[in-house]
Amino acid sequence: MIDRGYYEEFGGAYLPEILISTFEELIEKFQEAKKDPGFWGAYLDIMSTYSCRPTPITFAENLTSHFGGARIYIKREDLNHTGAHKANNVMGQGLLVKRMGKTRVIAETGAGQHGMATATMAARMGFKCTIYMGEVDVQRQRPNVFWMERLGAEVVPVTDGTRILKDAINEAFRDWVTNMDTTHYVLGTACGPHPFPEMVSYFQSIIGKEAREQILATEGKLPDRVYACVGGGSNAMGIFQGFMDDKTELVGVEAGGRGLDTGQHASRLSSEDASVGVAQGYKTYFLQDSDGQMNETHSVAAGLDYVGVSPILAHLKETGRVRFEAATDTEVVDALSLTIKKEGLIPALESAHAFVQAFKEAPAMAKEDIVLINQSGRGDKDIFTVADAFDDPTWQAFIREKAEEYNA
Amino acid sequence: MLETYLKKKLEEKSILLMTHIVLGYPTFEDSFKIIEKMVKAGVDLMELQIPFSEPIADGPVILRANQKSLASGSRVKKCLDFAEKITGEFNIPFLFMTYYNILFKFGVDTFALEMKKRGLKGAIVPDLPPEEGKDYLEAMEQHSLAPIFIFSPTTPDERMTYLAQFGKGFIYCVARKGVTGAQTTFSEHLDAYLDRCRNATNLPLALGFGVKEKADVDFLTGKADIAVIGTQTIRLVEENGVGAVGEFIRGLRG
Numbered sequence: 290m291i292d293r294g295y296y297e298e299f300g301g302a303y304l305p306e307i308l309i310s311t312f313e314e315l316i317e318k319f320q321e322a323k324k325d326p327g328f329w330g331a332y333l334d335i336m337s338t339y340s341c342r343p344t345p346i347t348f349a350e351n352l353t354s355h356f357g358g359a360r361i362y363i364k365r366e367d368l369n370h371t372g373a374h375k376a377n378n379v380m381g382q383g384l385l386v387k388r389m390g391k392t393r394v395i396a397e398t399g400a401g402q403h404g405m406a407t408a409t410m411a412a413r414m415g416f417k418c419t420i421y422m423g424e425v426d427v428q429r430q431r432p433n434v435f436w437m438e439r440l441g442a443e444v445v446p447v448t449d450g451t452r453i454l455k456d457a458i459n460e461a462f463r464d465w466v467t468n469m470d471t472t473h474y475v476l477g478t479a480c481g482p483h484p485f486p487e488m489v490s491y492f493q494s495i496i497g498k499e500a501r502e503q504i505l506a507t508e509g510k511l512p513d514r515v516y517a518c519v520g521g522g523s524n525a526m527g528i529f530q531g532f533m534d535d536k537t538e539l540v541g542v543e544a545g546g547r548g549l550d551t552g553q554h555a556s557r558l559s560s561e562d563a564s565v566g567v568a569q570g571y572k573t574y575f576l577q578d579s580d581g582q583m584n585e586t587h588s589v590a591a592g593l594d595y596v597g598v599s600p601i602l603a604h605l606k607e608t609g610r611v612r613f614e615a616a617t618d619t620e621v622v623d624a625l626s627l628t629i630k631k632e633g634l635i636p637a638l639e640s641a642h643a644f645v646q647a648f649k650e651a652p653a654m655a656k657e658d659i660v661l662i663n664q665s666g667r668g669d670k671d672i673f674t675v676a677d678a679f680d681d682p683t684w685q686a687f688i689r690e691k692a693e694e695y696n697a
Numbered sequence: 698m699l700e701t702y703l704k705k706k707l708e709e710k711s712i713l714l715m716t717h718i719v720l721g722y723p724t725f726e727d728s729f730k731i732i733e734k735m736v737k738a739g740v741d742l743m744e745l746q747i748p749f750s751e752p753i754a755d756g757p758v759i760l761r762a763n764q765k766s767l768a769s770g771s772r773v774k775k776c777l778d779f780a781e782k783i784t785g786e787f788n789i790p791f792l793f794m795t796y797y798n799i800l801f802k803f804g805v806d807t808f809a810l811e812m813k814k815r816g817l818k819g820a821i822v823p824d825l826p827p828e829e830g831k832d833y834l835e836a837m838e839q840h841s842l843a844p845i846f847i848f849s850p851t852t853p854d855e856r857m858t859y860l861a862q863f864g865k866g867f868i869y870c871v872a873r874k875g876v877t878g879a880q881t882t883f884s885e886h887l888d889a890y891l892d893r894c895r896n897a898t899n900l901p902l903a904l905g906f907g908v909k910e911k912a913d914v915d916f917l918t919g920k921a922d923i924a925v926i927g928t929q930t931i932r933l934v935e936e937n938g939v940g941a942v943g944e945f946i947r948g949l950r951g
Binding site (some may be wrong): 304450462466468566 | 756
């Protein structure tokens with residue numbers, strides 16, 4: 290029988306029978322591709338000519354002097370085509386779709402970044418594309434919906450359940466069990482049934498590979514700490530893999546939402562609220578009740594607003610290799626504001642969670658210490674949410690005027 | 698044993714009927730009335746679904762029934778107590794249908810023990826392939842309960858044989874790709890598919906999804922042993938109320 294993708298007790302493939310043969314094919318093609326020396330080459334080629342790899346690391350000189358502690362570096366995944374690390378995974382899976390001879394791709398999206406990346410890949414590679422997106426997220430990430438539709442994707446708002454990321458994943462699975470002959474499900478994060486956690490981490494490992502070389506070339510030594518936000522966990526897995534065998538401390542930052550004591554958050558590994566369960570095809574920590582029903586989650590960042598977490602990260606928490614923290618919505622908006630003003634960088638709300646924790650810890654570190662933050666995406670897409678958070682009066686006036694134009 | 702019971706019934710009837718309901722939908726009182734009407738109308742066995750918040754194998758009708766049941770406060774303990782009342786009251790086999798997390802959080806062994814104590818005969822857990830179900834299979838075996846496994850049109854012959862080793866009672870044969878409740882046209886490939894199923898097991902074969910009317914049951918007679926009526930009764934209750942259930946079931950066998 291196939292390797293079932295366990296990381297000690299986490300992971301697995303809890304699949305309805307109808308999908309078993311589809312997964313066997315996917316596992317086989319993925320293993321073949323990994324062994325084919327030409328595959329990673331083709332992947333690097335597309336990522337350097339169509340996207341912007343290698344993405345640089347930026348020394349955040351002003352933030353460093355502001356905090357007066359460790360030297361702060363930022364890995365610039367926001368400079369990928371479509372504005373986030375999601376492209377790394379999507380283009381890789383796109384190459385696999387070609388190898389499998391399928392003609393249609395589907396995906397879930399929370400923040401819209403993975404949906405955008407998938408719709409872009411589909412346009413470029415000539416696949417039909419359907420994106421499932423929770424109705425709540427359609428509202429808070431409307432600009433991404435606009436672009437996905439322009440790219441030729443059908444965007445289906447999901448009105449069942451909590452109407453966010455997990456519900457979009459359920460709908461994508463429902464599509465897949467009907468259309469698996471023609472369709473590949475481009476799962477966007479290092480979650481779900483085997484081989485997705487391994488496969489998504491494999492494509493995202495390019496972040497850590499580059500970052501390790503870059504920091505060594507710049508500073509001549511490895512970072513003391515690396516920070517990444519954790520929704521499903523794909524950008525964190527991406528950057529962490531570059532430093533797994535080093536002494537570097539790895540820190541995953543989850544969505545603290547309105548505070549861990551309010552219950553309105555999405556912290557699976559840094560709060561006491563989650564427990565081990567099985568849903569969406571894999572075993573990990575879920576925010577669930579004592580019956581095993583999934584709870585509602587909350588985060589200002591749609592991409593982190595998820596009940597489960599990568600089984601690989603759940604395992605790395607148990608082994609102690611990765612430390613997990615949480616950042617609240619308010620802290621996130623403050624860190625975002627500071628980063629924009631000091632460095633002229635606009636991290637996505639998701640990525641800003643990683644900045645929060647780095648900013649908390651950097652001042653107490655020595656001046657020769659180095660911290661590296663993964664800026665997993667850019668914040669342009671968050672314009673409505675961020676404008677609301679800043680309560681920006683001129684923006685509100687503009688929106689009112691624009692609405693008047695449409696009403697006229 | 699469930700298998701023995703079913704084979705004995707099949708000596709009397711050319712095809713058996715299995716129905717499915719979501720517990721606590723619309724209410725537990727209604728669930729009781731629906732079951733009562735189904736049993737009186739001659740249903741041979743029933744699946745009682747314990748609602749779950751993420752039912753990925755179910756289509757929109759059953760998905761919403763799951764959500765509404767949960768929203769009105771259905772708990773696993775309440776479903777167990779209700780099932781005990783049902784098995785005490787009605788003399789046909791009842792099975793639980795639910796997703797693995799419900800068993801996992803309860804404790805797989807304790808869950809099986811509770812099923813046994815409360816008079817259930819087996820379970821269908823659609824997101825638990827045998828490869829992930831070692832604890833479940835042991836617990837079901839220990840308490841003489843039937844783990845029902847699923848064949849699908851995409852299941853190769855060798856895997857059908859593999860699955861059949863673990864299945865007890867009957868095999869649930871999914872008629873087509875997709876989720877529960879979607880449009881089914883029983884295709885000409887059905888005979889070939891059911892032949893493959895027969896070759897893999899001596900257990901009775903239940904066929905879902907998509908049975909809606911007498912013509913479907915007639916069509917399946919002689920092909921499958923059990924016709925599964927799932928989504929259609931939920932739609933019926935939503936549209937015509939609990940009262941319509943008895944007549945609908947009686948009409949299926951004509």
